[in-house]
Amino acid sequence: MSQKRRSVADEPHLVVRSAVSDHVDGQEIAEHRHDWHQLVYVRSGLMTVRTPAGAWLAPPAWAVWVPARARHSIRFTGRSALRTLYLRPGVGGYGECRALAVSSLLRELIVRATDVGMLDERVVAEAAMAAVIVTELPVDTRGVDVPGAEPPAAPTSSQAARYGDGPSAFTLPEPESPLMTKVAAMLDAGATLAAIAHRVELGVRTLERRFHDETGMTPGRWRRQRMLLRGLERIAEGATVAAASEVAGYESPSAYVAAFRTTFGTTPGTYFL
Missing domain, CATH: 1.10.10 (Arc Repressor Mutant, subunit A)
Known part of the structure; x- marks a missing residue:
């Protein structure tokens, strides 16, 4: 669908912006940052968002939340269809990067918002869409910038x-x-x-x-997570589960799939079949 033309006068009233792009295997977006929060989602493929604090992987059905002003880069594995929403600071979200499960409703809202292009708080339907997007983010009050949210418990480290x-x-x-x-x-x-x-x-x-x-x-869990995700990257590149299990250091495909299911609640092939 065609997107509305926006003017400078509309800028103060925009609550969500969007961007659409397609990427080939191995393509990277160099480190950068935005003044708005970012909900980064791929409809296909696999992306890895990196910051100085760590890496967040997202296959289809997952997204990565990047808070405003956080420096980050993005690398794509397999042919990836990137769909990004930018949310104005103060409308909701998290204070740190997070990998987020994307519900079927949130997925459709992301697609619809990218079709519209930008959501204006003065337009009833667009304001409602922005509100539901925030509501569909998984509940987690750690670092949430929603007014009135309870602060997190004091950390131990x-x-x-x-x-x-x-x-x-x-x-x-x-x-x-x-x-x-x-x-x-x-x-x-x-x-x-x-x-x-x-x-x-x-x-x-x-x-x-x-x-x-x-x-x-723990060191053991960190290494296990790293190897499981390395195997997932190979599957996104088009490798078989057998090849992925070998890269991940498992003796058999069934052992790799079982470990993946225990950690992530589903099988790796779920995201790419």
């Missing part, structure tokens, strides 16, 4: 402030310190926890505690 009880699905948080960043690289390379502890001259329990304090995950 820097990452607790960022993640609450732990990182959300399709999230791979980055450690904050150079030492734990080095540990993450060794975990990614397949080193055992005992070998890593020896290398960085820490006890295993101390290493586990410090890594958890910075990422919200």
